[in-house]
Structures are given as C-alpha cells and as structure tokens.
Amino acid sequence: MAPITRADFEGFLDPAESAPIFNEARRGSVFQQLIRQVPLGINGQKIPVRVGQTTANWVGEAQRKPQTELGLDLLHIEPKKLAAIAVSSAEVVRANPGDIVGEIRSDLAGAFATAFDLAVAYNVGGDGTGTGPFDNYLAETTKSVTLGTASGAQGGIHADLVAGMRLLVNDGKKLRGFALDDSVEPDFWGAVDGNGHPLYVNLPTDDVSQTIARPGRLLGRPSFMGEGVGHGDVVGFGGDFSKAAWGVVGGINYRVSTEAAVTLNGSLVSLFENNLVAILAEAEYGFVVADTDAFVKYERAAAGGGD
Template sequence: MAQTKPTTTGDFAGFIQPDQAGDIFAEVRRGSVAQQLARQIPVGANGVAIPYTTSKPKAGWVAEGAKKPTTSGGKALRTIKPHKLAAITVVSAETVRANPGGYITDLYADLAEAFAIAFDAAALHGTDSPFGAGNYLAATTKAVTLGTAAATKGGLHADLNAGLSLLVADKKKLTGFAFDSVAEPLFNDAVDANGRPLFIDSPLTETSAIARGGRVLGRQAFLGDGVGLDPVVGFGGDWTKAVWGVVGGITYDVSTQAAVTIDGQLVSLFENNLVAIRAEAEYGWDVADVASFVKYNDAAGA
C-alpha cells in the first residue's frame, strides 16, 4: 500500500506513553527468575555501598565479679555499580499505523523476555556479564548431578537433598531454588519420601510464561527460561546472599530518522519507512558469597 504522506516522528509521539514504562519493567521482574529470588535494593546512578557482616560478636559465661570477655563484630562494604541493558525493536511504519495497540502488547512481551533472560544469563552464568569476574552463581564449586541417585534410593528427591547436604556441611543455608524449564519433565515424574509431587505449584501466585513459581523441599522455587546453561539446569542456595537493583525503570526513545544495524548492516529508518524503539535500563547485581549456592547439573550434559 502506497504511503500518502511523509512519516514523521510526531506520528508516533503517543506510541509508548511514559506511564507504560513502569508496566514494562514489572513484566521484567516477573520474568526474571534471579530477580524473583534475590533481594531487591535501591541503586543510584553512581552505585550503592552496602554493609555486610564479616564476623559476629560472641558471648561467654563468667563467674560473679569476674572479668567479662571482650568481643567485637566485623563489618565491611561492598559496592554495587549499575550497568546498562538495552534492546532496539524495529518495525515498519505501516504496521504501527495498522495495529498500534497490538504491537505495543507484543512489545511488552518481547522486551520483558529479552531483558529478563539477558539479566539471568549474566547473574546466573556470567554470560556477557558486566558485573565482574566470578560474580555469578555458576562460579560456585558445589555441584550435584541430577540422576545420580537411583529411584530406589530416593531419585531426584535424594539428588536435591544432596545439594542441601553440601550447603549445611559448609554452614550455609538453603532458601530457594531456580531451575530451567528443561528440568520440568524431571519434576513432573518425581515425588518426595512421602509420595507427594516434588515440585508443588503455587496456585495463588501470579506467574508468567517465563517463570513458574512453586515449592521444592519446602522452599520457594521457580522454573523459567534462561536459567540453565549446559550442563547446569538449576541452582539452590541462600538467596539472601544475592542482591539486585535498578536505576529508575526502563527508558525509551522512538525514531524514524536514525540508522540502525540490522543483520550486520546499517539501515536508514527514513529511507525504508521504519520505526525503531530503543529501550534501556540500568541494573546492579552482586553475590556476596558464591559458596552459598549449589548448582545442579543434568546427567545428559555432565
């Protein structure tokens, strides 16, 4: 269909309203498995310094009138700096004019999935991570291969419990699990020691297509895309040792005049009657102690 008038940026001034940016960010939070389990903290544009305990004071019994023991607790600071995550979506101007509402709905889902999976890949596996060397969960040396225990010895339940054993032996806690969607068939066939389903859904918890919430071994658990990276299919550990934050929310720019790289080639939006929407957000992530986590490997990929 021929264009009857020149396309201008003003035609798309209301394409994404400012008050909708918050909704896009909310979708990201529900989609990211790491953000579901880790603690969110306020992060400014210049970063944030958070205190953590290096040692705790101890008390001792003393006799009446005897000298009281002197003790102290140690504190230190960890600095979390935000890093930018971005995505550009390109669509034809005709598509925008024909179905703007439908496209915005699709844009929400696309940006949510792209931001969530990119964040989880960096936080869980260090993939393209700007957060620093070793600042991701897969850096832990604790590992259990699923399928190690025979069905007669507890099967998947015993394997998960083996991960708990590694943590408690190192004086660590287990507060939750994160598993990739590829592990779902394993949970569907697994039961605990009492014959109950090992993964128990949380029917009252809102879920998204990316992350499904439930409980495993009595702890909060999520199944989601982008959690695994061969051979790792999941993590368990003390999620209070991991924190994340975001500076503001998602910001965006709409352009019909710029040039963008598509399939490795610089393409003029103006010449090709295209609209580009650029979304950006700044995230911070920090793991205080990777030893507080155990990774679960798939027997097929181990």
C-alpha cells in the same frame, strides 16, 4: 494540527511510567524473585550483606559480657546499562503512536528479564554469548551436583537435591531456595520424596502467562522456574539467596528513529528504505553477590541415569 515528530517519543520514562515494564520484567526473572532488591543510584551504592553469624551468650554476675561480630559486610553495587532495540512497521506506529513503548512492553520486559538472569547466573550476554557486566556470578561456585547421579532406588532427583544441600551444610552454608530452568520441569513433576509425596509443589498464580517465573516449593524451600536459568550443562541453582542483592536505577531512556540502519537477521537494514521504525530502550541494573560458594549448581542429567 502540528505533525507528530520523533522528538515527541524520545526522552525518559520516569519510575512511575516505566513501572509496568520493570514489574513485568521482574515477574519474568527467576533471580529477581529470589534475590532481594535494594535502592540503587546512578553512582552505585554500598549495601550490607550478611556474611557471618551473630551470636549471644550467657553472662554471670560481675563477668565480662561477650563480644560478637555483626556478620555484615558492605559491598558496592554498581549499575550497568542494558539495552534493546525493537523494530516495528511504520503502519503499527501510526495506529497507536502515543503508546509506542507500551506496544513493545511485553517483549522488552522479557528481554530484560532473560538478559539479567543469564548475567547473574553465568556472566554471559542476553543471547547466551559474550560476557556479562557483573564482577561475580552464581556459576562461579565450586559446588555442583549432576541430576541423575542417584538411581530411582537411591532416591532419584530427591536424593540429588539433598546431596546439593549436604554440600552447602557441610561448608557452613544454608539452603534457602532454588532457581530452576523450565527444561527440567517434566523431571520434577514425576519425582517423589522418600515418603512417596510429590517432590515439586506448584504454587497457584493468577497469571496464566508462560513468560512469568513460576513459583513452587522444593524441600520446603521456595523455588522459581522459568527461562534463562539454564545454560550449557547447568539447569538450576540452590543456595542462600540472601547473600546477593540487585537494583535498578530510575526509569528507562528511549529513542525512536526512522532513518538509522539496524542489524536484522545478521544484515544491516535501512529503516527509511523499508518503512520501519526502531525503538531503542535502555535501563541500568546492578547486582552483587557476597559469596558464590553459598550456592550449588545442578547440572543436566546424564543420558540413561537417575530417576
């Protein structure tokens, strides 16, 4: 039999083959759950995003029919490359070489999901530092509420969430959903509304994995809770997620090397010398938001405040 070479593992996973990785990444991404996905080509695409309100009015006999704006704007969504390098021992590769990408699927999907959410929300890299690739991001909103502003007697977290809704409504915006970091989950489990009912309602899921974005309901709106939503003092967002869109181009490009050097724990390590194998995976994501002020950010509660 001919020996298996690195070339056997290099190339391109088409959309059908890479679907499990992208599906897992989507389930792990809070914002990919809340924001609609659109088709995306290698050269980008113009997509319609609702920016106004279409109206109709009554017309009398022989009177002129009223005009209205369609309330749509065409925005250009452009793909940006996201990459990750996974390193494994040569023994693991030899044990199952034909499924080498499958071996790292969960870790790869989690890395893609976290990097996407941090870029969409804060314009930072997948490790929480540096700069993200997209032109606009949700934390650019001028609206913010600090959880813990309202005392327990004033309504606690429920009142804080309503305060965020009021900022949106007073500006002619809509509250259609919430994205929350899992660091605030303990605060929401103990919170109640003005009638004493649980504020946060967890929706059942058939997946027990803690890496998925967990669905729930807040103020009658869909919410998703997971990693990658919080950064710095911000722990969540509420707003009109129909003002944004995301897409992914094709499948995944990947390459395998046993001879290159990679940086591990801050040091450059020779793969050949240490009997290691590196798998480089790349994909292209796009994101666009029409109106960052259609969102409100919720910041971390001050010490000793709130409910």
